[in-house]
Amino acid sequence: MNVCVIGTGYVGLVTGAVFADLGNDVICVDNDKEKITRLKKGVMPIYEPGLEEMVQRNVSDNRLRFTTDIAEAVKKSEVIFIAVGTPPKENGETDLSYIEAVAKEIARSIDRYKIIVNKSTVPVGTGDFVRNIIQTNKQRDVDFDVVSNPEFLREGSAISDSLYPERIVIGAPNQNVAMALLELYAPLERPMLITDVESAEMIKYASNAFLAMKISFVNFIADICEKAGADITQVVKGMGYDSRIGSAFLQAGLGFGGSCFPKDTLSLIQTGRKFHEPPALLEAVIAINEARISGFVRRIEKRLNPLSGKVIGILGLAFKPNTDDMRDAKSLEIIALLRNKGVTLKVYDPIAMDNAKSLLGDAVAYCRNAYETAHGADAVVVVTDWNEFKLLNLDKLKQEMKQPIIFDGRNIYSPERMKKMGFEYISIGRR
Numbered sequence: 174m175n176v177c178v179i180g181t182g183y184v185g186l187v188t189g190a191v192f193a194d195l196g197n198d199v200i201c202v203d204n205d206k207e208k209i210t211r212l213k214k215g216v217m218p219i220y221e222p223g224l225e226e227m228v229q230r231n232v233s234d235n236r237l238r239f240t241t242d243i244a245e246a247v248k249k250s251e252v253i254f255i256a257v258g259t260p261p262k263e264n265g266e267t268d269l270s271y272i273e274a275v276a277k278e279i280a281r282s283i284d285r286y287k288i289i290v291n292k293s294t295v296p297v298g299t300g301d302f303v304r305n306i307i308q309t310n311k312q313r314d315v316d317f318d319v320v321s322n323p324e325f326l327r328e329g330s331a332i333s334d335s336l337y338p339e340r341i342v343i344g345a346p347n348q349n350v351a352m353a354l355l356e357l358y359a360p361l362e363r364p365m366l367i368t369d370v371e372s373a374e375m376i377k378y379a380s381n382a383f384l385a386m387k388i389s390f391v392n393f394i395a396d397i398c399e400k401a402g403a404d405i406t407q408v409v410k411g412m413g414y415d416s417r418i419g420s421a422f423l424q425a426g427l428g429f430g431g432s433c434f435p436k437d438t439l440s441l442i443q444t445g446r447k448f449h450e451p452p453a454l455l456e457a458v459i460a461i462n463e464a465r466i467s468g469f470v471r472r473i474e475k476r477l478n479p480l481s482g483k484v485i486g487i488l489g490l491a492f493k494p495n496t497d498d499m500r501d502a503k504s505l506e507i508i509a510l511l512r513n514k515g516v517t518l519k520v521y522d523p524i525a526m527d528n529a530k531s532l533l534g535d536a537v538a539y540c541r542n543a544y545e546t547a548h549g550a551d552a553v554v555v556v557t558d559w560n561e562f563k564l565l566n567l568d569k570l571k572q573e574m575k576q577p578i579i580f581d582g583r584n585i586y587s588p589e590r591m592k593k594m595g596f597e598y599i600s601i602g603r604r
């Protein structure tokens with residue numbers, strides 16, 4: 174099939190590469206000229222395991238190419254995916270201006286029947302919004318359909334999530350268009366749900382908000398455990414044996430960051446309000462999440478009081494492991510609060526250093542590894558649960574430090590082992 178993907182970011186580039194790998198002819202479009210120029214030279218705009226190899230393979234086999242020319246891409250394609258950003262507005266509502274701009278450009282170029290598939294995360298009703306824009310702006314008397322096909326990939330495992338998705342949701346306005354999408358995804362041999370456009374749009378928000386709710390729930394329980402002398406890892410293990418609960422996505426820590434859970438939960442709150450459904454549950458999810466970092470920094474301050482003049486090493490800057498994405502990363506919040514209190518910060522991340530530098534400038538000292546970060550530090554703080562940090566030589570780390578205090582925001586070490594090794598070890602929801 175001839176496919177184009179408009180928006181060549183985390184979702185668009187991975188989607189384009191995977192569809193090409195399945196044998197389709199794919200054009201990835203972006204209005205960021207520099208991004209497209211670099212992609213044409215084989216330079217990836219993001220770090221994502223397995224992406225570069227897949228892109229290279231499909232470019233050299235002539236199944237994948239990159240352009241800034243939407244009109245040409247639309248004309249050449251039967252199926253047009255929209256994968257542009259849908260950031261939050263100040264009040265939490267979803268900003269649909271990128272979607273609107275793309276819909277207008279599609280309308281200008283559409284010259285025969287096309288299937289337009291919305292892969293961006295958009296509030297319920299956006300399918301209609303896109304259809305109306307194209308209908309009123311199209312310059313030729315041609316037919317088209319608008320489908321909702323939400324994306325569930327996670328950064329850091331985007332390629333395997335796209336090759337082996339747990340489900341593929343297709344919200345289609347009629348049977349024929351559903352069949353066309355089914356055919357496109359058929360080679361993956363994964364479970365597919367064919368539904369209406371509105372339900373597909375809701376499935377995405379309900380899924381993300383539910384996962385965010387699990388995280389805030391476990392963090393609330395972890396805070397009680399900490400005060401009551403219980404151990405959150407034991408509690409989650411005990412809960413997880415109940416097959417109705419399970420133990421996935423109940424990792425207590427510094428809360429959820431990234432470009433999706435915070436914005437999508439806020440957006441669903443606004444949708445609740447729009448339909449006069451009180452969003453108290455989701456407001457609590459956000460409130461618990463927003464209090465995580467101030468609470469954690471208070472614990473650091475209590476132990477190291479006064480913070481002014483202290484040196485702290487930060488391990489991990491990306492919002493989660495296996496990505497270089499710094500959007501809504503917890504490290505940024507922690508660093509801002511500690512800096513305000515007069516702390517000197519040394520930081521290290523295995524992959525996100527370049528992105529961090531463009532955001533943090535000379536506010537912190539950049540280190541080449543965890544040991545250099547720990548050198549001369551009054552404490553080390555684990556912010557991102559990279560495997561590299563789980564496998565550190567902790568004796569060596571300890572020798573580098575001024576005093577052996579570790580604040581672990583992701584519970585990556587065993588408290589017993591750390592105590593035995595002579596660390597003062599402060600983690601989340603554990604003694």
Ligand code: NAD
Nearest residue numbers: 180181182183184203204205257258259271293294324328
């Ligand atoms: P991104 O910011 O990485 O990429 C978006 C791209 O769209 C950018 O390269 C931008 O230049 C381009 N763009 C914007 N306007 C354009 C236009 N008019 N024409 C052409 N290109 C344009 O965003 P992302 O993280 O890939 O997210 C895209 C959507 O997918 C969002 O709705 C997001 O919520 C959703 N989503 C993201 C993830 C994820 O893990 N990042 C997972 C599932 C769903």
Ligand code: UGA
Nearest residue numbers: 324325326327328422423424426428429430431433492493
């Ligand atoms: C999330 C969803 O998992 C994807 O299914 C979805 O497609 C995507 O959002 C999206 O819509 O963009 P992602 O943001 O890449 O994916 O990362 P997650 O692995 O879900 O982690 C999100 C945040 O939650 C991270 O800050 C992580 O540290 C935190 N988290 C996750 C916890 O604190 N505890 C957990 O148990 C799991």
